[in-house]
Amino acid sequence: RKEVEQDPGPFNVPEGATVAFNCTYSNSASQSFFWYRQDCRKEPKLLMSVYSSGNEDGRFTAQLNRASQYISLLIRDSKLSDSATYLCVVNTLRMDSSYKLIFGSGTRLLVRP
Amino acid sequence: NAGVTQTPKFRVLKTGQSMTLLCAQDMNHEYMYWYRQDPGMGLRLIHYSVGEGTTAKGEVPDGYNVSRLKKQNFLLGLESAAPSQTSVYFCASSKFRGTSGSPGEQFFGPGTRLTVL
Numbered sequence: 001r002k003e004v005e006q007d008p009g010p011f012n013v014p015e016g017a018t019v020a021f022n023c024t025y026s027n028s029a030s031q032s033f034f035w036y037r038q039d040c041r042k043e044p045k046l047l048m049s050v051y052s053s054g055n056e057d058g059r060f061t062a063q064l065n066r067a068s069q070y071i072s073l074l075i076r077d078s079k080l081s082d083s084a085t086y087l088c089v090v091n092t093l094r095m096d097s098s099y100k101l102i103f104g105s106g107t108r109l110l111v112r113p
Numbered sequence: 114n115a116g117v118t119q120t121p122k123f124r125v126l127k128t129g130q131s132m133t134l135l136c137a138q139d140m141n142h143e144y145m146y147w148y149r150q151d152p153g154m155g156l157r158l159i160h161y162s163v164g165e166g167t168t169a170k171g172e173v174p175d176g177y178n179v180s181r182l183k184k185q186n187f188l189l190g191l192e193s194a195a196p197s198q199t200s201v202y203f204c205a206s207s208k209f210r211g212t213s214g215s216p217g218e219q220f221f222g223p224g225t226r227l228t229v230l
Contacts, residue, residue: 004155008153025159034218042224043203043221043222043223043224044156044203044221045221046177046218046219046220049218055135087155087156091216099216101146101216101219102155102159103148103155103156103157104155105153105154105155106155
């Protein structure tokens with residue numbers, strides 16, 4: 001089983017739609033969580049960190065469910081410019097006290113006119 | 114502030130050739146990383162560094178070496194390139210955060226597209 005799993009998609013939605021992605025992680029010792037956005041042939045960029053209480057940034061809402069070991073990203077009122085791949089990232093403390101940052105393979109979103 | 118820069122942007126090598134990829138950051142970050150990204154797979158960590166003069170292996174270190182002689186630079190070397198090393202290579206850096214040592218947000222360079230024939 002992969003340590004971080006995402007549905008690869010693509011999610012094909014019309015402009016204005018609401019879309020949600022989930023990401024599951026296997027290690028209950030995971031400590032911090034992030035969503036990154038990656039445009040085609042570009043580098044990943046941080047979209048938002050995911051806090052225990054959930055957090056919102058404009059049209060984007062991120063939530064963490066530790067009991068079920070998943071994080072989610074909700075995008076409201078989708079724009080054409082939201083078309084990208086969304087990477088889930090999980091930061092886990094290892095036994096030797098070092099950190100292991102694991103990237104999911106990404107979920108591709110296509111927003112159509 | 115240039116952020117994280119990588120050179121070269123593109124390179125084609127023949128099997129057995131060697132090369133060095135250079136990563137530079139001007140944000141005074143403690144942590145630096147080298148990843149590779151292949152189609153259908155997530156970013157995979159090759160090597161990383163938690164400070165000047167220190168390096169550590171990631172998930173896929175075989176065939177690569179690294180050095181961090183200066184805080185702002187992190188070099189990735191391929192001693193004898195193989196076709197399996199055809200990939201996009203990303204460098205990233207992040208701040209050290211808090212007493213727990215947890216790294217902060219990672220900032221990525223634009224990537225190096227490497228093809229090994």
